[in-house]
Amino acid sequence: MEIAKELILILKQNNKSHVGYGLQKECEALVGHILQNMIRSEMPPLHAVMKNEEDSIRYREEGNQHFVMGDDLEAVECYTLSLAYADSDELMAYAYANRSAALYRKQLYKECLIDIDAALRHGYPKEKQKNLKERGDKAIIEIKKLLQIDSEDIDNQKDMDKAYLYAECIEKSDTTKPVENETTMKKDQWINVPRKQNAMTNENYLYYTTKIFPQKPRYLQNDDFSKLMYGPSQEVPVISDGVVISFSERYGRYYVATREFQPGDIVSIEDPYAHVIYEER
Structure with missing residues (x-):
């Protein structure tokens, strides 16, 4: 009903109709007209997406191309789609194994070991298990370095x-x-x-995945997380000393970074002009 009312108001503003008087009747008539057209028109055909070998292999090959070009995130996405379309243990094993390679290169060693274990559990070919297990051993070594745990x-x-x-x-x-x-x-x-x-499975893989705990967000790691990166600017104290304010006729005022920032770094802290505190929340 609200959408219909907006349409009528637009028509009134454009002077294309005499609508606007008795909006309730106009809205009811417009909604009734839309519903009648919906009943008369046929529903679009629904195509059920089924697991199949063709799509699974196609997405796996696309993932291989992204992996060769160094696009690891795109490769992981394609391997995941290949896994979703896989209709047999063999296809699932190949998808898990290939995705583990991209995860290893992204230094996601825990997820890499989980995929390696899943590939072995789904019957990854024995003649290809050597490279897979070598990757798993390398991931375990990296986890040991990360956690500084003696073997x-x-x-x-x-x-x-x-x-x-x-x-x-x-x-x-x-x-x-x-x-x-x-x-x-x-x-x-x-x-x-x-x-x-x-x-065949390597029991060490899942064992080492339990040794990696998710990192806490910075606001839980440090009490003073809400501070400006590089300290406040001498010219404008509410912004970081790593940015300057510039102006252009096209974009107006904007920040220009003069130092390197990481995702999540705070560049500006300013008190609101007005605010309301909801105590019940």
């Missing part, structure tokens, strides 16, 4: 986790039955994880 401490932690799982399994088992040796007990008896046939 011996990580191995000790893994041994402690295995011992805990083994002890928990013994407690749940029947006391009348003899306890199997730890070396003969399979890990599938500890954790029931479904796996694809002939699929």
Whole structure:
């Protein structure tokens, strides 16, 4: 109804109609006319998007082209579309594996390891697993550098986790039955994880992904985050010393950066002319 009223007011301003008197009737008539046309007109054909091999391969090839040209973000997007259209484990494995390469180059090592593990779980071809696992090992090395964790401490932690799982399994088992040796007990008896046939996984990949925690935003890391980058300007104290104010007849007043800024840096802080505080919020 509001849209119809706006249309009538526009017609009145342009003097193209005698509308404007009795807006309620005019609006009702216009809305009724629109609804009648909607009923008479046919709905546009709906094309259901189905998973299929052709689109999955096409998007994967487009991702390969972006990856070769160094457009990693576009490559990740294409590989994700390839994964969305994949209708088999083989296509999903290829999409995961290719996307892991782009994620590694973007230094997203946690996401890279998750994709490598998913590719192996979906039965990535054995003859191509060498490069995939080498990429996973490199990502683990980068994570160790990032977290400054000694490999011996990580191995000790893994041994402690295995011992805990083994002890928990013994407690749940029947006391009348003899306890199997730890070396003969399979890990599938500890954790029931479904796996694809002939699929190989590296358990270290998902283990190391849990070691990377999301970074806190800057307003939680630093109490004094709301400060001007490079300090206040001597000429205009409300702006950063890294920018100057310029003027042009075409654009008016605008800022010009004289120093390098990073995304999220504050360049101007100014008190509002008027403001209202909603206490209930």
